[in-house]
Structure formats: C-alpha cells, structure tokens
Amino acid sequence: MATSAEWFTRAKESLAGGVNSPVRCWRGVGGDPLFFFRGEGPYLYSVEGKRYTDYVGSWGPLILGHGHPEVVEAVCRAASDSTSFGACCPAEVELAEEVKGVFPSMELLRFVSSGTEAVMTALRVARGFTGRDLVVKFEGCYHGHSDSMLVNAGSGALTLGNPDSGGVPASVASATVVVPFNDGEKVAEAFRLFSGRIAAVIVEPWAGNMGLVPPCEGFLPFLREITEKHGALLVFDEVITGFRVSEGGAQQRAGIVPDLTCLGKIIGGGLPVGAVGGRREVMEVLAPLGPVYQAGTLSGNPLAMASGLATLGALKREGVYERLEETAVQLADGLKDAASHAGVPLSVSRFGSVLGLFFAPRLPRNLGEVKGTDGAKYPPFFHGMEERGQYFAPSPFEAAFVSLAHGREVVEETLAAAREVFTSL
Numbered sequence: 001m002a003t004s005a006e007w008f009t010r011a012k013e014s015l016a017g018g019v020n021s022p023v024r025c026w027r028g029v030g031g032d033p034l035f036f037f038r039g040e041g042p043y044l045y046s047v048e049g050k051r052y053t054d055y056v057g058s059w060g061p062l063i064l065g066h067g068h069p070e071v072v073e074a075v076c077r078a079a080s081d082s083t084s085f086g087a088c089c090p091a092e093v094e095l096a097e098e099v100k101g102v103f104p105s106m107e108l109l110r111f112v113s114s115g116t117e118a119v120m121t122a123l124r125v126a127r128g129f130t131g132r133d134l135v136v137k138f139e140g141c142y143h144g145h146s147d148s149m150l151v152n153a154g155s156g157a158l159t160l161g162n163p164d165s166g167g168v169p170a171s172v173a174s175a176t177v178v179v180p181f182n183d184g185e186k187v188a189e190a191f192r193l194f195s196g197r198i199a200a201v202i203v204e205p206w207a208g209n210m211g212l213v214p215p216c217e218g219f220l221p222f223l224r225e226i227t228e229k230h231g232a233l234l235v236f237d238e239v240i241t242g243f244r245v246s247e248g249g250a251q252q253r254a255g256i257v258p259d260l261t262c263l264g265k266i267i268g269g270g271l272p273v274g275a276v277g278g279r280r281e282v283m284e285v286l287a288p289l290g291p292v293y294q295a296g297t298l299s300g301n302p303l304a305m306a307s308g309l310a311t312l313g314a315l316k317r318e319g320v321y322e323r324l325e326e327t328a329v330q331l332a333d334g335l336k337d338a339a340s341h342a343g344v345p346l347s348v349s350r351f352g353s354v355l356g357l358f359f360a361p362r363l364p365r366n367l368g369e370v371k372g373t374d375g376a377k378y379p380p381f382f383h384g385m386e387e388r389g390q391y392f393a394p395s396p397f398e399a400a401f402v403s404l405a406h407g408r409e410v411v412e413e414t415l416a417a418a419r420e421v422f423t424s425l
Contacts, residue, residue, distance in 0.1 A: 001047050004035040028395035029379040034386075039066025041405040044391055052391035053414055055331075057401040059393075060240055061265035063324070063353070064314055065405025071269045071310045078306035085302060091309060092300035098312045099267060099275065102247045105257045106277030110286060111300045115239035115264030116144025118274035119202070121286075121294050122260045123148065125276065126200035126233045128285045128292035136190050136201040136232075138181040140367030142209035143202060143237050143262075147172045181207050181366045182216045187223065191230050200233040200260070201226075205250035208240040210370045211397040212349040212356025214363065220254050227259075233282065239264040239274070240399065243312065245352030246321055253352075269311035271304040320404065324353040327402045327411060331355065334415035342422035344377070355400040357381075357392075370397060377425055384421035390414050 002010075012018035019025045019033070026033045034052075038045040042065055044054045054066070064071065078091070096109045112118050123135055123146075135148065143149040150165040151173040177194060179186040181203075191198060201223055207213040227234040236258040241250040243266040251258060260278035267273055277283065285292045314320070332350045335357065339346035347363045349356035358364060359381075360373035378396035385392055392400055402411075 001037070001049075004047055005032050007035040007047060008032045023393075023395050023398070026394045029382045031383065033394065034391075041065045041067070042403060042407075042410050050389065052386070052389050053406075053410055054391050055400040055402065055414075056391060056393050056398075057403055058270055059265065060244060060354070060399070060401050061268065061270045061311075063244065063266055063401075063403050064269070064311060065403040068269075068310075068314070068405075070314060071307050074306040074310035075271070075303050078302045081302065083301075083303060084298060086297050089300065089302050089305070091302055091305035095267065095305045095308050095312070096275075098309065099263065099277070103242075103249065103251070103261060103263075103277065105251060105259075105279070106261050106275075107280040108283035109275050109277035110283070110294065111305075112274040112276065112294075112296055113272050113298050113301070113304075114144070115237075115262060115274045116146055117296070118239065118262040118264055118276045119143040119149065119235075119237060120146040122235050122262050122276045122278075123200060123202065124294065125278075125282060125285055125292055126235060126260065128290070129282050130199040130231065130233065132197050132199035132232070133175050134177055134194050134197045134199060135175065136177045136179060136187065136198055138203055138207070139178055140181055140210035140213070140370060141202075141204045141207050141237070143204075144239075148176050151176045151178055180368065181210075181213060182219050183366065184219060184222045184226075187226060191226060191232075195230075198230065198232045200235050202235040202237060204237045205241055205254060205256075206245075206349075206351045206354070208354060208356070208399045209397070210367055211358055211364075211373075212351065212354055212399045213365065213370065214349055214351065215254075216365060220256050224256050224258075233259040233278075235260045235262065237262045240354065241351065242266060243315060244354055244401070247315060250351070266311060267308045268304040269307035271301075271307045272298070273301070273304040273308060314404075321352070323404060324402065327406050327408070328353045328355060330408060330411050331400075331402060331406075331414065334411065335418055338415060338419040339422045341419070342425065344422045344425050345374070346422075353402045355402075356397075357400065380425060381421055384424060385414075385417055388417035388420065390417050 238249045242263040264274040332348045359377040364370045375396040
C-alpha cells in the first residue's frame with residue numbers, strides 16, 4: 001500500500017489542498033497528514049500499517065471507540081434495507097424519542113446532516129420566531145462554516161461582525177455581533193447598543209474549539225437571564241458536549257434550559273448527522289408548520305439513525321459515564337504530572353470525557369488568553385507523541401477525547417510516551 005506522503009501527493013491533484021477539511025492538512029503542527037485505512041477500539045491504523053492510540057475519535061463522536069460491533073451490525077442491517085429513502089422512516093422517530101428522553105428542553109426536533117446545518121437552522125428559527133435579525137456569538141466559539149458564523153469582532157469598540165473568510169459578504173457578517181467569551185459586561189453592552197434587534201445568543205457551554213475553555217462561574221446563568229429579559233433566545237451548541245459530558249449534555253450539568261439546542265457527532269455514532277430542537281412554540285415556526293423553510297434529502301438518513309440508536313443505546317447502560325470520567329481523569333492528571341516533572345507549564349481543562357491542553361500555568365478564560373499561551377510547544381508535543389504511536393489533534397487548540405475503548409492500560413501507555421516527550425521539550 002502507498003505511504004501517507006504518496007497518498008497526500010496524489011490527493012493534491014484532485015482535492016483542494018489535498019484535504020476535505022482544512023485541519024486535516026496539519027498546517028497547525030507542520031508536516032504532511034497521516035492517511036488511515038482502519039480503526040478498531042481505541043486504535044487507528046495508518047496506511048503504513050502503524051498503530052496509533054486515537055484521542056481525536058473523529059472529533060468526538062466515537063465515544064464507544066472505532067468499529068463497535070453493535071454499531072457496525074446496526075448499520076449493516078439498515079443498509080441491507082436501503083442506504084437512503086428520502087422519505088419518512090421509523091428509525092428517525094425512534095432516535096428523536098431517545099434524544100428527547102434525555103434532553104427535555106428539546107420538545108420538538110429536526111434532524112439534519114451536520115452540526116453546521118443544525119446551527120444554520122437554529123439561527124434561522126430564532127430569527128423567524130423573534131422577527132429580529134442580529135445574533136450574538138463569542139470569539140473562539142466555532143459553530144460550523146455557515147456564512148453568518150464566519151466572522152470576527154472588528155476593531156475598536158463592540159461592533160457588528162466583519163467577514164473572517166473569503167466569500168462571505170459583509171452584509172451577511174454584519175448580522176452577527178461578536179463578544180469575548182466569559183464577558184458578561186460585553187453581552188449586556190450588546191443588548192444596550194442593539195436594543196430590540198437581537199434574536200439570539202449562541203454559545204458553546206464549554207468552548208471546545210479553542211482548546212476547551214470553561215465558562216466562568218455564573219456566566220451561563222447570566223446568559224439565560226439576559227436573553228429572557230430582552231426577549232431573545234438562548235441557543236446552546238452542544239455538538240461537542242451533547243452526550244459527551246453526560247447523557248443530558250452540558251445543559252443538564254449546568255442546570256440551564258436553553259430555548260434551542262444543536263446536536264451532532266455522537267447522535268449519529270460517527271455517521272453524518274445533526275439535530276436542532278427546542279421549545280415546541282419555537283420549533284413550530286419550521287415548515288411545514290410555519291414560515292421558516294428548511295429541507296434535506298439525507299435528513300433522517302436510515303444509516304445515520306441506526307448508528308445513532310445503537311450508540312445511544314450503549315450509552316444508557318449502567319456505569320458508562322462513570323467509566324468515561326475515570327479514564328478522562330487518569331489521562332488529564334497523568335499529563336499534568338508528566339509535564340510538571342519535566343518542568344513544562346501545562347494546564348489541562350476537562351469536562352466529562354473531553355480534554356483541552358494549554359501550555360500555560362493556568363487555564364485561559366477567552367480567546368485572547370488562549371492566544372497568549374505557548375502554542376509553539378504544541379507541534380513538537382504532537383509530533384513526539386505521533387512518533388510514539390499516540391494520535392492527538394493536529395492543531396494546538398482542538399480538544400482531545402477518550403472513549404469507552406480506552407482502558408487503563410491503554411492510557412498508561414500514552415502517559416509513558418508523554419513523559420518522554422515532555423522531557424524532550
């Protein structure tokens with residue numbers, strides 16, 4: 001079989017940049033990407049035949065590990081009936097009922113094919129329900145690549161957003177107000193400046209796309225309070241945290257009831273899926289009940305629904321989240337100890353089975369502080385771990401994930417490698 005380098009050279013002739021998602025090109029760490037052909041349990045296997053302990057897990061959804069037999073069986077069984085109906089099927093009803101059972105805030109749902117689509121739909125619903133145009137988002141929180149979410153904060157004082165990507169019209173970006181994460185004063189300022197114009201505030205309860213930054217005490221309750229006060233909707237993007245940090249997500253652990261919730265990743269067990277759901281009166285603005293249009297031929301795809309049902313069924317078993325928590329604690333504490341013994345400043349953020357690594361003496365609170373950490377240490381850490389068969393995200397500020405397949409011995413092998421790498425740093 002050809003090497004990863006040979007596959008990447010070939011890929012660049014047919015795929016833009018040689019990849020189908022930018023982070024896969026390893027620009028954040030340098031070098032050429034690995035190509036994988038197989039996964040089993042906690043492991044990935046590269047085309048060179050090398051085995052890697054995987055802490056990316058397809059960016060979170062493989063909470064049971066790779067190739068879980070119950071998921072594989074469910075998908076194969078569904079595929080034998082059809083790979084796609086483009087019509088209603090029983091599995092989409094069953095999966096919606098499973099999600100509702102642990103996310104009571106989601107009284108009505110709509111399945112889509114990705115987290116990006118879920119967010120895009122949620123914001124359209126919020127605007128349609130409130131009759132307002134503006135949305136508040138936070139610096140460093142990633143909500144997919146829809147146009148209105150690819151914005152930055154502009155310069156100077158609080159402003160409407162500016163495009164953060166080519167191809168995004170300024171008029172679209174200007175419908176988004178960007179404020180620093182964990183800054184309640186800036187949120188309040190936004191509501192004062194744009195009084196009566198804000199449809200929603202969207203937030204990752206724990207900011208998982210700038211290295212997993214936790215909310216400060218009282219921040220999420222404040223968002224719930226100020227949105228209710230001003231007649232705006234609170235949207236939780238739980239694409240990462242949903243079913244990851246507990247069965248009922250971050251909102252269950254925080255005791256916050258958002259108006260709309262976006263899910264993805266895990267509810268498809270690794271297959272393409274997303275969902276948006278919320279209060280019945282809000283969701284009823286969606287067609288065919290209301291005037292807000294959304295559609296998708298592959299929404300509720302039977303393979304994704306079967307995979308999701310098998311995954312969520314396994315997560316309902318006794319002791320599952322306790323095991324995930326124990327494994328994540330072992331990894332987090334072990335990495336901190338290894339770094340400390342080597343004299344390397346490292347802070348580890350952990351929420352359930354999700355971890356964020358920061359080369360800094362304390363955890364950052366927002367994107368500005370994340371940028372102030374020693375990100376230059378991450379590439380040699382990444383490559384040192386990769387050389388020792390440990391696969392972390394090829395980007396300094398992406399989260400790490402453990403699965404039920406990561407037993408204590410597997411994690412201890414990772415920590416032994418980390419001790420060597422931190423010493424070399």
